[in-house]
Amino acid sequence: MMRSVGTLTRADLAETINRKLGFSRAESLALVEEILAKMCNAMATGENVKISGFGTFILRDKRERVGRNPKTGIEVPITPRRVMTFRASQKLKDRITKGA
Amino acid sequence: MIRSELLEALTADNPDLRPDEVEQVADIFFEEIGARLAEGGRVELRGFGTFSTRLRNARTGRNPRTGDPVDVPSKRVPYFKPGKEMRERLNTD
Numbered sequence: 001m002m003r004s005v006g007t008l009t010r011a012d013l014a015e016t017i018n019r020k021l022g023f024s025r026a027e028s029l030a031l032v033e034e035i036l037a038k039m040c041n042a043m044a045t046g047e048n049v050k051i052s053g054f055g056t057f058i059l060r061d062k063r064e065r066v067g068r069n070p071k072t073g074i075e076v077p078i079t080p081r082r083v084m085t086f087r088a089s090q091k092l093k094d095r096i097t098k099g100a
Numbered sequence: 101m102i103r104s105e106l107l108e109a110l111t112a113d114n115p116d117l118r119p120d121e122v123e124q125v126a127d128i129f130f131e132e133i134g135a136r137l138a139e140g141g142r143v144e145l146r147g148f149g150t151f152s153t154r155l156r157n158a159r160t161g162r163n164p165r166t167g168d169p170v171d172v173p174s175k176r177v178p179y180f181k182p183g184k185e186m187r188e189r190l191n192t193d
Contacts, residue, residue: 005141008132017128021121031114031125036148038109042101044189049101054130055178059190082190086151086180095138096153097175 010036043084055088137178147185154179 010032017028039049039057049057060083067078088096103126111122133143133151142152158174182190 005136005139008136008141008143010145013129013132016132017125020128021124023125028125031110032129034110034113035106035126035129036145038106039101040148040186040189042106043186044192047101049106051103051106051130053103054134057180084149084182084186084190086149086178088178092134092137092178095134096178099138099140099176 046082051089053089053091055086055092058085058087059083060085140176145183147183149180149182149186152179152181153177 010029013032014025014029017023017031018025021028023031042049043057043059046059048059062078062081062083064080065078066075068075107119107122107126110126111117111119114122117125136143137151137153140153142150144150153176156175156177159172161170161172162168163170
């Protein structure tokens with residue numbers, strides 16, 4: 001049914017940029033890192049990141065709650081924290097549903 | 101931050117590149133991730149996070165207006181898990 005495909009990494013993204021646009025491998029990899037760093041920096045300052053046609057990275061603030069060590073069963077407080085979620089755009093969802 | 105702001109920031113940091121070149125780079129970046137997910141693969145960007153897809157089983161849904169049962173086929177949905185460094189960065193003041 002669905003063919004098993006490998007994992008895409010930074011190196012693969014850089015490789016495609018190098019092949020399609022002709023930038024050097026080093027420059028292509030640097031650009032990939034920069035895109036990630038820019039998005040990461042925005043989120044570190046509390047901004048959501050919205051990429052039209054792809055999806056939105058949304059920050060959520062979680063309150064403190066009581067958790068449990070699954071091994072010992074001892075209750076431990078889980079500190080309040082900020083987490084990041086990804087909401088895919090309708091376009092990306094449709095694409096994945098259709099498969100390729 | 102929205103897509104156009106990301107492009108502006110990248111252009112500002114890469115004066116040797118034209119804005120349309122920066123846009124092509126970003127297009128390839130997001131396009132390749134989407135393509136791999138559509139093929140059923142995963143995308144691992146260490147430190148940032150991992151994109152994958154998960155299978156949702158077929159179920160019987162309801163038309164919210166009429167209450168009629170509707171068969172919802174099984175489908176793949178995108179999933180993202182933030183990386184360790186990303187999680188930590190979000191929680192350092």
